[in-house]
Amino acid sequence: MRPERVTSSDVAKEAGVSQSAVSRAYTPGASVSEATKEKVFAAAKKLGYQPNAIARSLISRRSNMIGIVMADIVNPFYPAVLDMFMRLFQERGHRVMLFMASRDQNIDDLLPRLLEYQVDGVVITSVTLSSEMANYCAKLGTPVALFNRYVPQAEASSVCCDNIDAARNVADLLLDAGHRRLGYIAGVENTSTNQDREYGFTSRIRERRMPSPLREVGHYTYEGGFEAALRLFAGEDKPDALFCANDIMALGVMDAIRGKLNLRIPEDVSVIGFDDIASAGWEGYRLTTVRPPAEKMVELTVQTLVDCINDPKQPMVALMEKGELVVRGSARLPEQLHMPHAQG
Amino acid sequence: MRPERVTSSDVAKEAGVSQSAVSRAYTPGASVSEATKEKVFAAAKKLGYQPNAIARSLISRRSNMIGIVMADIVNPFYPAVLDMFMRLFQERGHRVMLFMASRDQNIDDLLPRLLEYQVDGVVITSVTLSSEMANYCAKLGTPVALFNRYVPQAEASSVCCDNIDAARNVADLLLDAGHRRLGYIAGVENTSTNQDREYGFTSRIRERRMPSPLREVGHYTYEGGFEAALRLFAGEDKPDALFCANDIMALGVMDAIRGKLNLRIPEDVSVIGFDDIASAGWEGYRLTTVRPPAEKMVELTVQTLVDCINDPKQPMVALMEKGELVVRGSARLPEQLHMPHAQG
DNA sequence: CTGAAAGCGCTTACAG
DNA sequence: CTGAAAGCGCTTACAG
Numbered sequence: 001m002r003p004e005r006v007t008s009s010d011v012a013k014e015a016g017v018s019q020s021a022v023s024r025a026y027t028p029g030a031s032v033s034e035a036t037k038e039k040v041f042a043a044a045k046k047l048g049y050q051p052n053a054i055a056r057s058l059i060s061r062r063s064n065m066i067g068i069v070m071a072d073i074v075n076p077f078y079p080a081v082l083d084m085f086m087r088l089f090q091e092r093g094h095r096v097m098l099f100m101a102s103r104d105q106n107i108d109d110l111l112p113r114l115l116e117y118q119v120d121g122v123v124i125t126s127v128t129l130s131s132e133m134a135n136y137c138a139k140l141g142t143p144v145a146l147f148n149r150y151v152p153q154a155e156a157s158s159v160c161c162d163n164i165d166a167a168r169n170v171a172d173l174l175l176d177a178g179h180r181r182l183g184y185i186a187g188v189e190n191t192s193t194n195q196d197r198e199y200g201f202t203s204r205i206r207e208r209r210m211p212s213p214l215r216e217v218g219h220y221t222y223e224g225g226f227e228a229a230l231r232l233f234a235g236e237d238k239p240d241a242l243f244c245a246n247d248i249m250a251l252g253v254m255d256a257i258r259g260k261l262n263l264r265i266p267e268d269v270s271v272i273g274f275d276d277i278a279s280a281g282w283e284g285y286r287l288t289t290v291r292p293p294a295e296k297m298v299e300l301t302v303q304t305l306v307d308c309i310n311d312p313k314q315p316m317v318a319l320m321e322k323g324e325l326v327v328r329g330s331a332r333l334p335e336q337l338h339m340p341h342a343q344g
Numbered sequence: 345m346r347p348e349r350v351t352s353s354d355v356a357k358e359a360g361v362s363q364s365a366v367s368r369a370y371t372p373g374a375s376v377s378e379a380t381k382e383k384v385f386a387a388a389k390k391l392g393y394q395p396n397a398i399a400r401s402l403i404s405r406r407s408n409m410i411g412i413v414m415a416d417i418v419n420p421f422y423p424a425v426l427d428m429f430m431r432l433f434q435e436r437g438h439r440v441m442l443f444m445a446s447r448d449q450n451i452d453d454l455l456p457r458l459l460e461y462q463v464d465g466v467v468i469t470s471v472t473l474s475s476e477m478a479n480y481c482a483k484l485g486t487p488v489a490l491f492n493r494y495v496p497q498a499e500a501s502s503v504c505c506d507n508i509d510a511a512r513n514v515a516d517l518l519l520d521a522g523h524r525r526l527g528y529i530a531g532v533e534n535t536s537t538n539q540d541r542e543y544g545f546t547s548r549i550r551e552r553r554m555p556s557p558l559r560e561v562g563h564y565t566y567e568g569g570f571e572a573a574l575r576l577f578a579g580e581d582k583p584d585a586l587f588c589a590n591d592i593m594a595l596g597v598m599d600a601i602r603g604k605l606n607l608r609i610p611e612d613v614s615v616i617g618f619d620d621i622a623s624a625g626w627e628g629y630r631l632t633t634v635r636p637p638a639e640k641m642v643e644l645t646v647q648t649l650v651d652c653i654n655d656p657k658q659p660m661v662a663l664m665e666k667g668e669l670v671v672r673g674s675a676r677l678p679e680q681l682h683m684p685h686a687q688g
Numbered sequence: 689c690t691g692a693a694a695g696c697g698c699t700t701a702c703a704g
Numbered sequence: 705c706t707g708a709a710a711g712c713g714c715t716t717a718c719a720g
Contacts, residue, residue, distance in 0.1 A: 352713065
């Protein structure tokens with residue numbers, strides 16, 4: 001009952017050429033005459049033929065597919081990142097096989113399901129890879145690139161935002177603006193992004209001999225941030241400035257501060273986030289935040305991966321890009337930043 | 345230089361069985377003895393063997409891959425939908441090949457790139473399919489399911505939200521609440537979702553002998569909604585209630601109304617959206633909106649597609665699910681809805 | 689339950 | 705430039 005598939009042999013017969021000729025007609029740069037090509041394409045059109053990419057992948061040992069593993073699609077930062085990856089890979093003629101991982105899910109169970117489809121390379125986002133699995137991929141000759149994660153000395157390349165550096169800058173900004181009681185809203189605690197942002201923030205505060213920041217966990221979600229802010233302000237010791245490990249929590253924090261606690265931002269409390277997601281720029285929030293160079297990071301990740309695919313001898317790289325502070329209205333500023341025109 | 349692939353023949357040799365036995369060991373339900381299986385798996389483990397899904401796809405004529413075409417990933421409704429699709433397909437053991445389409449891009453150019461990989465079925469979201477292309481897929485025997493779009497009398501199944509019905513209910517709610525000058529913020533004008541929502545809204549208003557609503561186009565984006573609201577209130581004839589074709593525009597509208605126009609919501613203006621995206625529920629917005637039964641729609645789409653894959657004789661279906669009005673704080677309510685406890 | 693063999697639909701040396 | 709042939713790594717009748 002299944003409709004008959006049209007194969008290259010059918011086209012060959014129709015066009016009066018060999019099956020190899022049909023194959024060559026569809027291979028850019030293959031040695032075929034224009035005349036043969038024309039005959040082939042005419043026959044192909046007549047029969048409704050299209051080459052079978054699965055058969056091509058099998059014989060050529062190149063699937064032209066890239067596996068992308070994502071988690072955390074709830075955080076708007078990642079759909080934007082996925083979109084960029086998709087555009088780049090589509091432009092380059094790669095197909096993308098997508099996998100969603102829960103953040104708690106072990107990615108080691110997921111990878112074999114990707115690898116059995118002989119993907120040419122793998123991009124892993126917002127999930128950590130065990131070094132055993134990285135080694136396994138390396139043994140199969142399938143390059144892996146990590147986006148926004150890194151594995152110490154593993155067989156995988158990585159492209160990250162310099163979270164520590166950016167978080168140190170946030171601490172400086174807040175302290176320079178005259179804040180004295182800082183707070184940190186943590187994301188998911190065991191992620192490297194959270195750990196690095198927290199480390200950069202707190203270590204810089206210590207370096208400047210200020211008291212350790214208050215702290216609550218917001219699990220990288222709006223609701224988590226909202227509740228964390230409420231808990232933080234329920235205590236005696238109230239913060240006057242909050243650094244949130246990502247934007248989506250920061251928005252929850254802002255809504256809690258203004259809507260529930262009836263405090264003003266930034267007059268009573270400064271709030272700074274991380275990611276620069278679209279809603280951070282909305283009129284209702286105007287969140288001051290750190291913008292990772294997402295586009296550049298994605299491009300570097302793709303480039304790195306493609307290089308490894310084309311030349312398996314490519315060494316692994318670990319790239320680190322600086323984030324940029326986007327100053328909007330949710331945080332008080334040091335005088336010199338606040339009124340630059342008053343200086344000159 | 346490419347690492348040698350381990351094949352079923354290698355495993356067979358190692359295990360001292362035939363290549364077919366290896367294949368059977370990996371085929372659930374195939375007739376193999378436990379003893380053989382054990383030998384095979386031991387050898388496979390030793391050699392690091394994993395079946396090649398590409399080869400399996402070629403011979404079995406089933407790729408186990410589903411193609412998903414998405415556009416409009418900027419609208420948070422769609423990442424959520426993609427996430428649901430991914431979970432369902434992953435649970436069922438399907439792989440997903442993802443394609444992103446620009447909204448202006450013709451999907452007819454994209455589909456052949458999917459079909460050459462012999463996907464078992466295709467899900468198309470937020471993009472319309474030409475009926476020629478639908479017929480082409482049908483001829484190839486590749487079932488297609490449209491999510492939130494439909495093609496009149498085409499060879500594709502579809503699962504939609506009843507946009508017309510929902511929009512009529514919105515008109516009723518607003519009129520019953522005493523609003524007299526309604527406005528409509530359109531999305532992308534040539535999409536079926538926009539057309540149906542607009543038609544339902546305006547036709548119901550006409551039926552109730554009220555003046556046609558004011559209208560501006562917001563292109564389904566936050567910024568578009570923001571600007572559209574500004575334009576609408578710049579005129580002499582100002583609306584007292586706005587229905588926005590999706591939530592993300594509604595949030596822009598709310599920010600413009602409160603932040604730029606200094607009007608109160610809902611005291612001065614009511615705002616209603618469509619989609620019930622996560623941010624619609626945020627404290628800062630509390631948007632009254634229409635919630636399409638997204639989860640159910642996704643499940644139906646998957647079920648429909650899988651049914652068609654398993655039985656090509658399955659008839660096409662066109663399913664229509666009702667949306668649900670989620671009442672929050674952004675719209676004035678008719679008395680009976682407003683104070684239900686005052687009635688009894 | 690098991691193995692030998694055919695074949696899925698291509699690409700690519702090889703020889704002409 | 706062209707065709708005949710081998711082979712990618714599997715599944716699946718077929719016969720035992």
